Amino acid sequence: MLEIQQLTGGYGTVPVLKNVSFTVPDGTITGLIGLNGAGKSTTIKHIIGLLHPLKGTITVAGHTLQADAQAYRQALAYVPETPVLYPELTLKEHLELTIMAYDLDEKAAWARAHDMLRRFRLDNKLDWFPDNFSKGMKQKVMIVAAFMTDAQLFIIDEPFTGLDPLAVHDLLALVQAKKAAGASVLMSTHILATAQQYADQFVLLKDGQVRADGTLAQLKQEFGLADASLDDIYLAMTAEGSR
Numbered sequence: 001m002l003e004i005q006q007l008t009g010g011y012g013t014v015p016v017l018k019n020v021s022f023t024v025p026d027g028t029i030t031g032l033i034g035l036n037g038a039g040k041s042t043t044i045k046h047i048i049g050l051l052h053p054l055k056g057t058i059t060v061a062g063h064t065l066q067a068d069a070q071a072y073r074q075a076l077a078y079v080p081e082t083p084v085l086y087p088e089l090t091l092k093e094h095l096e097l098t099i100m101a102y103d104l105d106e107k108a109a110w111a112r113a114h115d116m117l118r119r120f121r122l123d124n125k126l127d128w129f130p131d132n133f134s135k136g137m138k139q140k141v142m143i144v145a146a147f148m149t150d151a152q153l154f155i156i157d158e159p160f161t162g163l164d165p166l167a168v169h170d171l172l173a174l175v176q177a178k179k180a181a182g183a184s185v186l187m188s189t190h191i192l193a194t195a196q197q198y199a200d201q202f203v204l205l206k207d208g209q210v211r212a213d214g215t216l217a218q219l220k221q222e223f224g225l226a227d228a229s230l231d232d233i234y235l236a237m238t239a240e241g242s243r
């Protein structure tokens with residue numbers, strides 16, 4: 001479970017995020033939605049500990065970064081929008097690094113990794129350097145590294161751009177399997193039709209604040225749009241003036 005309470009923060013002393021609160025319960029997928037510049041990446045940077053809040057608290061599976069940094073970091077796995085890889089490490093070495101960082105059982109972790117590598121057709125590339133892979137292949141490496149962990153929270157930033165349709169399908173299957181196993185998933189995306197289909201609830205960010213959050217049914221009620229799709233609700237939100 002991810003719990004964000006009254007988070008105010010950003011890059012300097014002028015906050016980008018203002019009193020952001022939401023939760024991602026165990027066994028659920030939450031879509032983080034908003035216009036360019038609304039604060040989605042900034043929220044994610046706070047959760048993964050890259051930025052420090054000016055105010056507020058972030059709890060992952062009962063841990064805070066301040067109380068127990070290692071437990072907090074091991075409780076979450078992150079797939080960034082832009083793959084981050086070490087030029088001097090092979091694919092195999094990247095995955096070994098994940099096993100060490102997350103203190104994973106080697107046999108079980110490699111079994112999970114091999115299964116995903118086969119799906120992503122990377123199983124014959126373990127001794128290659130992913131730094132030379134195509135963008136989509138690099139993204140797949142980041143996905144395998146994240147999904148081989150036992151994390152309680154999975155954060156996926158813009159998962160659908162750059163992946164081929166088969167890979168998107170495979171990624172969604174991995175996300176659903178983690179959800180079924182009781183993990184919580186936060187997915188930032190502009191692909192609203194897919195978000196509507198797969199997410200259980202949504203957080204709509206606008207100008208660094210939560211404009212609305214909840215299930216599609218709750219959002220429809222909030223915006224007074226009985227038959228609306230997530231797309232319709234998004235357009236209604238953007239048409240509103242700044243609050």
Ligand SMILES: Nc1ncnc2c1ncn2[C@@H]1O[C@H](COP(=O)(O)OP(=O)(O)OP(=O)(O)O)[C@@H](O)[C@H]1O
Pocket residue numbers: 011016034035036037038039040041042043
């Ligand atoms: N490194 C940075 N330093 C200062 N301000 C930043 C930095 N990165 C982002 N911002 C500002 O923070 C605000 C929120 O940006 P953020 O990247 O969180 O938006 P986003 O919702 O992820 O947008 P997008 O959909 O374009 O990825 C913007 O006003 C942006 O200019």
